[in-house]
Amino acid sequence: MPTSQKKSSKVVASKKAPAKKSTTKKAPAKKIIVKKTTKKSPPKKAPAKKLPAKKTVAKKTSVKKAPAKKATAKKVPTKALTPQQKKALAAKATLQAKAQRERDAKQKEAARVKAVKDREAAAKKVQAQRERDAKQKEAARVKAQKEREAAAKKAKLQRDKDAKLKEAMRLKAAKAKAAEAAAKKLAKEKAIAEKIAAKAAEAKRRAEEKAAAEEKRQRDIENRRRAQEAERERRQRELERRQEEERQRLERKAAEERALQEELERKRQNRPYADQKEFLAELRELLVEERARASSEVASLESAAEEMLVDRERLEYDDEDGSGVASDIQRDQMKEQAAMQSLKVAEIDVALSRVDDGSYGRCDECYETIPPERLRYQKPVFTCVDCRSSF
Numbered sequence: 511m512p513t514s515q516k517k518s519s520k521v522v523a524s525k526k527a528p529a530k531k532s533t534t535k536k537a538p539a540k541k542i543i544v545k546k547t548t549k550k551s552p553p554k555k556a557p558a559k560k561l562p563a564k565k566t567v568a569k570k571t572s573v574k575k576a577p578a579k580k581a582t583a584k585k586v587p588t589k590a591l592t593p594q595q596k597k598a599l600a601a602k603a604t605l606q607a608k609a610q611r612e613r614d615a616k617q618k619e620a621a622r623v624k625a626v627k628d629r630e631a632a633a634k635k636v637q638a639q640r641e642r643d644a645k646q647k648e649a650a651r652v653k654a655q656k657e658r659e660a661a662a663k664k665a666k667l668q669r670d671k672d673a674k675l676k677e678a679m680r681l682k683a684a685k686a687k688a689a690e691a692a693a694k695k696l697a698k699e700k701a702i703a704e705k706i707a708a709k710a711a712e713a714k715r716r717a718e719e720k721a722a723a724e725e726k727r728q729r730d731i732e733n734r735r736r737a738q739e740a741e742r743e744r745r746q747r748e749l750e751r752r753q754e755e756e757r758q759r760l761e762r763k764a765a766e767e768r769a770l771q772e773e774l775e776r777k778r779q780n781r782p783y784a785d786q787k788e789f790l791a792e793l794r795e796l797l798v799e800e801r802a803r804a805s806s807e808v809a810s811l812e813s814a815a816e817e818m819l820v821d822r823e824r825l826e827y828d829d830e831d832g833s834g835v836a837s838d839i840q841r842d843q844m845k846e847q848a849a850m851q852s853l854k855v856a857e858i859d860v861a862l863s864r865v866d867d868g869s870y871g872r873c874d875e876c877y878e879t880i881p882p883e884r885l886r887y888q889k890p891v892f893t894c895v896d897c898r899s900s901f
Contacts, residue, residue, distance in 0.1 A: 777877030784868030793885060794865050800889040801858040804851045811848035815841045854890075861890035873897055 591599070783789050818841045864870035871880050875897035884891055 780872050780877060781868040782871045782879035790865050796889055797858050797861050801855055804854045808848050808851040811844045815844040857890050
């Protein structure tokens, strides 16, 4: 059929060039898939209980038919076609539609046959699964029966063994009870004897302890008496030793004080430069010069202070600039300097008198000799460097 249609279409195309070939689109038939959902669950082993085998259900697959698309022949303009061409085209379209219907019928029949076969196969699988489940169930039942029988036999043996063990333990307990009673009786008699012996030993021990305690008390009394006598003797000896040490210390102190007084008296009588007449003459000249200078400075300071006082009384000062206060401060300073120089003059007089008797050059604190350099440098000087620095 399709070859005849192709030949007729070629003939029409050869006669008329502008006319296009009519194309008929066919919808592809969908494949039918049968899903097999028969899952076998392995039967679990149970010692006593039987698990029911799960039934497997085969799902029926619904075969969807794709509607066959009608072949649509492209229309050729009627003005360009002759009646023969129109008739040929109509015959061609009829043949194509008939061929499409035959193909659809074949596909439908094939799908139906396949579905029947799938259902039969699924039913066979279900039946086989049921038979396997029944066999497994029967095997599990037989196994559970055997296990129960073995457990009953084992339990019976265990009961017999427990009964024998219990009887043996009862006999053993009876023997142990009898032995324990005999041991208790023997222990009681022994305890009574030990108690009597212990009482006698305790009485003896107490008597010995009492005698030992009395003897110890007497020894302690004697030891304390001896210790007290020894302590009194020791204290007496210690007192005598301390008195002797105190006497010796006082004698040493008195001797030291006498030596110090003698040394002090010797130092007081010391005239370090009495035999150096030239050095004393030099010191006298220096002291006289220093006295003259200090006296002249005292006179000049006193006269200047008097002049400033006279000027203060004679002149009028402007107190706003503070000149009067400054003048008073300066005059007071001059008076203090004059007093210091007057004190120095008096000290020089004392030094001149000591130069005359040869005692100048001796320290007034430690009575040691003052070095000549210090006597020449500081005029006058009555202490050494060490005593001066300790002030």
